[in-house]
Amino acid sequence: MKISPVFVALVLAPLTACAQKTSRQTASYVAGLPANLSDSALLDSIEQRSFQFFWDGAEPASGLAPERIHMDGDYPDKDPRIVATGGSGFGVMALLAGIERGYITRQAGVKRFEQILNFLEKADRFHGAFPHWINGEDGHVKPFGQKDNGGDLVETSFLFQGLLCVRQYFKDGTEAEQKIAARIDKLWKEVEFDWYRNGDKNVLFWHWSPNYAWQMNFPVRGFNECMIMYVLAASSPTHTIPAAVYHEGWAEHGAINKTTFYKNDTLHLRYQGNPPHGGPLFWAHYSFVGLNPNGLKDRYADYGKELNSLARINYQWCVDNPKHFKGYSDSSWGLTASYSVNFYAAHAPNMENDLGVISPTAAISSFPYTPKESMAALKHWYTNDSLRKVILGKYGYYDAFSEDKKWCKPWYLSIDKGPEVVMIENYRSGLLWKLFMSCPEVQAGLKKLGFESPYIQ
Template sequence: MLDDKELNRLQLTTLQYYLHEVNPANGLVRDKTDKTAPASIAAVGLALASLPVLVERGIISREFAPAIALRRLRFFRDAPHGPGPDATGYKGFYYHFLDMKSGRRVWNCELSTIDSAFLFAGMLTCAAYFDQETEEEDELRRLVDELFGKADWQWALNGGSAISHGWRPESGFIPHHWKGYDEALLLYILGLGSKTFPLPAESYAAYCSTYQWRKIYGREILHSGPLFTHQLSQLWIDLRGIRDKFMRDHNTDYFQNSRQATYLHREYAIQNPHGFVGYGEHCWGFTACDGPGWMTRKINGVDRQFYDYIARGAPDGPDDGTVAPWVVLASLPFAPEIVIPTINHMAQLNIGVDSHYGYKPSFNQTYEVADSPTGWWVTPYHFGVDQGPVILMIENYRTGLIWDIMRRSHYIVSGLKKAGFNGGWLDGLTQ
């Protein structure tokens, strides 16, 4: 049962990823448990954000925890930065994937604005938490200010009003921008809160301009299909009771909206319009995750299209029968009354509940695999970006730790206010 003892165990096993899948020399975190995989800067950010949990849960002494953060911060300070293709970052942002040893760009990947945002959020978590007047913690806060201050958010607009998805040295800016409700809410709050290259106020209006307010299964909701998009910004920002203009106009807030999204995913699984195996009241959660692979199979006379890693969503898909336990756990603060029974059910499935890093992050009961212990597909990997949301949202559900820490970040508070948020805890702050 998902009681306090089980939550302790889940956090500890999930945290093991950030202790083991890491290069101790530079602090880079592997993207997934494939020994050939590079580092993911988003995974580094989530690992940084998890440090206060490691301290508060007595896993690492606070005396030694700042050194773990400093190793990563010094790496990004000293890493090659410039417009050439063989670098770690440019204009204060960083490439999505980096070589685990050299820290240089791999796979000709993009300079990622959203993944840089997750990295910055992890840095800011450490800066707000490690607030003692010691030599190490003073250096930590200075380095975070320095690194965050280098991010040129105005450059990232590429002359427009909305932030670009990213940039490549070979071809320039990616021709897509962050507009419409998704995980980029955090991206804009950070950019607006910058002291050096702040986003103009109209950039947030551009982001909100394509919001979709819909009624689905009788629930009115600001829609975004994958469940992770309703969670990632709220790993760090406590959006309970504070509202921007859009939410004031609809008499709700982003936290309540994420609660509605959690219920929507469960209802979609109950209705199961495509007849996938296993879906139901206690088996749901559709998000960006690993899948069986790009192929079509005929199952019971029906041609089924399956996918590899893709952003699955509800109710509009894509959907191939793949469910993600991690994204259910990351909804714990929003709707514990339906998350806990679902996790209790998933614990009875053979999906690695007792594995080294906790639940395997995705499975598909429709896709049969003859030599699998379950008889169906379970991903062989854990992913660095899936571990953090489980750790942080369990802690926010239990104590509100990360939310409380980030209320002390003047960058976050400033960004929220510039985006037009007010009410609740935000009105009570003087910074």
């Protein structure tokens, strides 16, 4: 996970004063809520609130996902108009869930997608790839860092994982809907995945800049959140990659295989940075909001089993609570990359990266893997009145909190809200998994890389 200099420089307000201010911010959003909801009603309430981040909270000119929404108006860089490319990929999937759930009409959804495509077709692209951040007002790149001012193939892949779902959703619809599908198909075919091999190297590179070329020098090797990039690159009908790029680059000639244990759960992949118990939980979410891991296998892993184990380890670590943080329990858990007490951090189940901060998206986005444990967390955070007043707001649960440090900010991030909506919906109906896996080129790309899946014809 890349960490923005904005986040690195950010120091969040500490302790009780923060909790009191956050509580005031949430008051109008939780007033009058029933003390108890059925499991299904609570799940729908959180899905709908999180959906509204991408509907009411959308960046107004583009209709896409803002990088973040801070309900207290405290933006570190004083710029709330940043469009997040990856977050927008999750966001367009959330819009489809909203249509299906009746949160918005199909006609309203069509209008929003037309606005989104009008923006994307004119926005800066670099060999077909969008930058990490886009200025929502003029469509130009907003540098994520000095040399990170060009194409970002990982964030672009998150975007197209979502847009391909939209294409499939509308491809047999009305004339207006079929036009949306055709416009997405054109953008998809213009992404030059093969360019991001940096010549003929058998690995994909995360970035390319028109000013700094390949100086970011970030070859992407697994396992982390980026697997979808390789799947889409192999699936591209116009700029595909040979299978060797996946097997030699991502899988490192098989070195991606590594067995580790935590209690009764076993992992079979080498996680980036070699953490002892797997990585932050967004690694189980970002590439798999559309790519269905259930029954998905290659020579390296059974991904359904792997991600279930990753989620269970995260849960069990919080239950065991080896660092004795206040607030951890079997009904309050979840470690992933999010805002943190002192800066943005990739929280994970190990002694170094567990900072006493719970990120609700970790448990909520893991509903397909840990439905019982995720529901327990959802209910606890809602029914604990004092906690709910601090962490629940207009768009659902805030990005992160720490009972141990008495810390929370009324802040949201699109890359955390989006997977909540999509993975709740996948748990409830499988909608986004069905749409993405119905793409014929995705099926062909998976087959090319040697995957098995129930969806491959």
